[in-house]
Amino acid sequence: MIKKCAGFDMNILCFDPAYENRDYIEAIQEMMDLSFQRGIGREKTSIRYTTLQEALSAADFISLHVPLLRDGESTTPTYHLINETTLRMMKPTAMIVNTSRGPVIDEAALARALRENWIAGAALDVYEQEPLPADSPLRDPVIADRCRLLPHFASAARITRLSSDPNEGMAGRCVQGLIDVLEGNYGGDVTKMPYVVNKEAFKK
Numbered sequence: 001m002i003k004k005c006a007g008f009d010m011n012i013l014c015f016d017p018a019y020e021n022r023d024y025i026e027a028i029q030e031m032m033d034l035s036f037q038r039g040i041g042r043e044k045t046s047i048r049y050t051t052l053q054e055a056l057s058a059a060d061f062i063s064l065h066v067p068l069l070r071d072g073e074s075t076t077p078t079y080h081l082i083n084e085t086t087l088r089m090m091k092p093t094a095m096i097v098n099t100s101r102g103p104v105i106d107e108a109a110l111a112r113a114l115r116e117n118w119i120a121g122a123a124l125d126v127y128e129q130e131p132l133p134a135d136s137p138l139r140d141p142v143i144a145d146r147c148r149l150l151p152h153f154a155s156a157a158r159i160t161r162l163s164s165d166p167n168e169g170m171a172g173r174c175v176q177g178l179i180d181v182l183e184g185n186y187g188g189d190v191t192k193m194p195y196v197v198n199k200e201a202f203k204k
Contacts, residue, residue, distance in 0.1 A: 001063055002028055002047065009035075012047040015055040017076035025049065056089040061097065068101035084109040087118055095121045102127040111137035114146050121146040125153055166195055 005012050006028055014025065028047050035041040056062065070079045082096065083106040090096070096119060098105055107128050113119050124138070130152065132138065138147055155161065155170070163169025166176040177195035179185070186192040190202045 001065060006032060006045070006047070009041045009043060009045050011045050013050045013055045013059055014047065015050060015052045017052070018074075020049050022049070052086070053089055056086055057091070059094060060091065061095050062090065063097045064100045064104055066100050066104060068103055078104050080104070080106040080109075082106065082110065084112070087113040090119045092117060093120050095119070095123070097123045099125045102130065107136065107138055111140060111143065111147075114143040115140065121148075123148040123150065125150045 002012060002014070002024075012028075014020075025047055032041065032045045032047065036044045050058075064082070066078045066081065068079065069077045071077050078101075081104050082098075087109055096105075096110075102124075105124070105128075110122060114122060124147070127136070127138075129136075132149060138149060140147075159168050161169060162171050164172045164175070166172035173195040177193060177197070180193040181190065181196060190196055190199050193199075196202075
């Protein structure tokens with residue numbers, strides 16, 4: 001996403017509560033500076049890390065790229081990261097895009113934010129419950145012109161669905177997770193198996 005935004009000569013604010021890859025950000029800034037110096041970019045642009053509050057209050061477009069981490073699973077949970085409080089931090093002209101995980105956004109709060117014009121619009125590819133229920137507040141006709149609902153396109157690519165490489169495809173991850181359990185890999189410790197996502201099932 002950073003490379004795409006840089007190609008559109010955007011100023012980019014980054015927030016990551018868990019890890020900051022400053023070498024990568026510096027390399028992107030160097031590329032931006034060179035683009036401006038060589039006359040490819042019409043304006044000087046920048047990229048930097050910032051706080052969540054500044055990112056939300058200053059950005060025109062907010063794009064979410066985080067894993068779903070609930071309370072107790074991480075020191076930096078992302079469940080309902082976007083909620084009434086954080087939505088009220090955003091500009092009334094801001095747009096939010098979620099292609100990460102549905103529960104990262106409190107959908108009831110988002111629907112209210114759109115109805116009451118706290119923000120300008122939203123585009124969602126993932127939902128708290130999939131498929132999105134017919135009675136979801138996100139389906140309210142009043143906000144239909146400002147709330148784009150997409151059917152989880154991000155997972156629909158051939159490689160994402162079918163690659164046997166567990167680092168690339170869901171099929172490969174599913175099979176590798178099964179192999180790890182059956183063969184007792186990682187010392188038989190399910191909590192260490194990266195492709196077993198429902199680890200809580202083994203506690204029953």
